[in-house]
Every structure is written in C-alpha cells, then in structure tokens.
Amino acid sequence: MLRWTIIFIILAIVAGILGFGGIAAGAAQIAKILFFIFIVLFILSLIRGKR
Template identity: 85%
Template sequence: MLRWTVIFIILAIVAGIFGFGGIAAGTASIAKVLFFIFIVLFLLSLISGRRKI
C-alpha cells in the first residue's frame, strides 16, 4: 500500500509541474487517503505484534 501512495504522490507532483490542476488534485487526494490508511494499518500491526498470544 505504501508503494501505491508513493506512485500517486509522484503522479500528483508530475501533473502539478505540467499544470494539470484537476489531475494533480485528484491524485494528491488519493495519495493522502492511501497514506492515512497505511499509517492506521501500520499502527494496528505494531500494537498487535507486541501482544503475546
């Protein structure tokens, strides 16, 4: 999932450089959503990994 976040961030930066405002905004919002999902999943796996079953 982190890979997809990085891909969308790069697409947003490239689209922003070339002046495609709508495309850059769309890919940036997708990258933000994927980033926060990644952070939540990372924290959940970190917490569950510390518990002993």
C-alpha cells in the first residue's frame, strides 16, 4: 500500500509540473488517503505484534 502512495505522489508532482491541475489534485488526494490507511495499518500491526 505504501508503494501505491508513492506512485500517486509522483504522479501528482509530474502532473503539477506539466500544468494538469485537476489530475494533480486528484492524485494528491488519493495519495493522502492511502498514506493515512497505511499509517493506521502500521499502528495496528505494531499493537498486534506486542501481544
């Protein structure tokens, strides 16, 4: 899942440089959502690992 976050961040940066504002905003939003999901899953795995 972290891989997808990185892919969408790179896509947002490239689209922003090329001037595609709508595409960049959409890719950045997807990257944010995936990043927060990754963080939650990471914290849950840390908690379960201690048990």
